[in-house]
Amino acid sequence: MSFLHQQEDVLIDKARQGDIESFELLIKAYQQRAFNIAYRILGNLEDANDVTQEALLKVYRSIHNFKGNSSFSTWLYSIVNNVCIDFLRKNKKAKVLYIDNQYQEEGYQREIPDEINTPECLFEKKEVKKMIHDAINQLNHEQRTIIVLRDIQGFSYQEIAEILNVSVGTVKSRINRGRSNLKLLINERLKVTT
Template structure:
């Protein structure tokens, strides 16, 4: 578990006293990551902006309940993730997440990083198509599996961090990720079989 540095601890204490400027400074370094989580879970720029703002407002209102049992970032990302899940439950509609697209937002550009092995145009085109298949398949997962795949395989959180964010045992998280990856693999395989010219990833 990460410990708070003195500057962060001071900002938290001032935020608990109702100092909104201190809270703004506190979340400054976490805003972009919070938005990225929301965007990749929801797949829509406008929804991600709205949900991120809602989550940050929830965090501000709940800051007095932060007991420093985890890092502030983990606590904040828990609120972001839960707010995304609530949004998905209320808006049960399919969203397409093309994580290789780049968008310009208030905090700068957001883009899913992809591997670039200096391939030629044909290879790059095929890779983009494979990425599109993967992204489409992610959106077919239920939101429980989608969020663990996003937190682990896209955002790169550790098993321990994901366990803290989702308030589950680490072993449970590993099991969920394994199931999600297995389902994702099956979905991708089905999509590839349905497209001529794709025989393997």
């Protein structure tokens, strides 16, 4: 068992006993990624902030239920995903917004770093990112979530299976369907713009 894992176990035990400071230290390492997952699933900065806060509150309230069958981060991200699902069910008419610049200006990590900064390249990259983002938002929730978890957040198949509470085989088939549909959506957009 690594030192970091031992430290996490101590923080979990203290948080179970109601130590708020230990809970804050525990989630600090995962809060940004939890927000990124919510943002990519919901596509809206304000909604992602609200959902992340609600999910972290649920984690705090139910930390005594964490049994350690999976990693703490997997358990936390599964709660974030479930809160996103609940939010989408309640707000089926919620509009998805593309907020790339605001996302960067607010201090959130960019997931695709800019390497060439010519105005033409920056414009082209922004347009490509917008097209991909819009296409992801057109996927159904199940496919969008799987694409976000695997291709944007980089979770393993096993981690995704634990987060979504499905088999690894189900994860693989959903990823294949999601990627196929995403490719079709992007190709349709390319045909329209050319």
